[in-house]
Amino acid sequence: MPVLKPGKYYWCSCGKSEKGLFCDGSHKESGKEPVMFEVTEEQDVPLCGCRKTKNPPYCDGSHEQATN
Numbered sequence: 001m002p003v004l005k006p007g008k009y010y011w012c013s014c015g016k017s018e019k020g021l022f023c024d025g026s027h028k029e030s031g032k033e034p035v036m037f038e039v040t041e042e043q044d045v046p047l048c049g050c051r052k053t054k055n056p057p058y059c060d061g062s063h064e065q066a067t068n
């Protein structure tokens with residue numbers, strides 16, 4: 001979980017970004033779009049890393065059923 005400073009962020013929903021959890025524009029032609037979220041104070045944000053969450057961009061525990 002990254003510690004993020006206040007600001008707007010774009011979580012990568014396609015898994016192709018070379019910036020890890022953050023969109024770098026690689027989603028073009030994937031049919032996916034990044035998910036914008038805002039951080040109001042510096043904090044450890046529980047972002048989803050497996051992309052199977054039903055509550056993007058946040059982890060909902062779905063990785064425990066992930067097979068990859």
Ligand code: FES
Pocket residue numbers: 011012013014015016017022023024025026027028032033034035
């Ligand atoms: S690069 Fe994955 S959503 Fe933009």
